Amino acid sequence: MQDARRPEEGYFGIGVYQAKRQENVGVLWRGAYQLGAAFVFTVGARYRPQPSDVYKTWRRLPLFSYIDVDALMAAAPYDCPLVGIETEGIPLPNFEHPAQAIYLLGAEDSGLPKALLERCHRVVSIPAVRSASYNVAQAGTLVMYDRLTKRQHGQEDS
Template identity: 35%
Template sequence: MSSHVSLGLVNPKSAVNVASILRAAGCYGVNAVFYTGQRYRYAKDFNADTRAFHKLIPTIGVEDLFECKPKGSRVVAVELVENAVPLPAFEHPDNAFYVFGPEDGSLSNTLIEQVDDVVYIPTHHCMNLAATANVLLYDRLAKRDYDVTNAFIRRSRDQNNRTAHNKL
């Protein structure tokens, strides 16, 4: 079964964080990244990393994340809130729209009430936006079937990496 994964960023502040999220999106097969607010719109043109990743992953500014929710997707808020499900216990839906709060704030109660699921990453302190997206996307991959062949490794690695482990 194919899956569709999109990310929604509520008023992201840092173009560097968004660039890191776009890199993760490319690595983990995310279909699109949507964002609200003006802060990222103003900052993105000044960040060379962000411009490079726009070519790989559609990055779309919207007024309301729920208006662009991909059809058939479950909306999953990723936030440190009481009564949320810890990520290790969470079963990712095939079609997911993961929503993240801003670096300097939280998702609103109004938004939390509209989502299908709320998960949190159990850490001793809150992580930054890009780290949170990377951990969530890795968890999704780790809990699914994925290609474990050397051909996959060759396709995924940097062009300058030709290292092989021959002790098997």
Template identity: 45%
Template sequence: MAEGYVGIGIFMPRSETNMGTLWRSASLLGASFIFTIGRRYQKQSSDTNKSWAQIPLYNYTDFEDFFRHLPYSCQLVGVELDEKAVPVEQFQHPERCVYLLGAEDHGLPPTVLSKCHHLVQLPGKTSLNVASAGTVVLYDRHFKKQLGQK
């Protein structure tokens, strides 16, 4: 896998506390940036590594704003419990992509899912905490990259 880049963010996060944890995981696992859609991040104690100094955070007012600013030649990967989603164990991560997570209580709406280039699903029948789900996806990407896979 070429180096590429990766971003990760949350659509309509229910709790800003999850952003600090996701930011820390994103920084440790090689993300280039993180983002929110629909809410703004407020500094949280869960970001004990001060990841805000290492990778940028972008805030988008709504999905249309985010989608207009999706980087050139970048794949949008929705992380969702969906019958069309590929299990993460079988997923080939794009070189340049942005992972989009839904809040635990609502997930990603159909209008957002329809714009995703790929859908990936984590193990289990119910959703994980959004920061934990983001960590799992980023770790899977990191692990497969270390093995020379996508």
């Protein structure tokens, strides 16, 4: 299995903009560790450790907190595009993951604001049978799983 944190194979981070529920950040963090993320982050909200995190993910995968999107972008690694995850975008089955990426999910109740979507280099959407949106941690986990499986099966990096 590939380690997505090895530079020659690319890397990614994933985070939530103005998360409402700390539990969702914790679930996303655990999934990010399992699926090879190099880091996780929050924008506009600080994460408080959850007693349910018996795996102590913070010892294995860093979490960064940014006061706003400008701070996130100032700290972004070189050549690491911002990929928004929202209801309107390139359908995930057709999406080619960049070698390096910062995936950004929106708040549970309001998603990513239009002004922030315009700052994203790409926007990806997750198909669904129903019109209701996914839970933010589920959406992030689906995107990370898609990245992992496509890279394992030889998707060309764009």
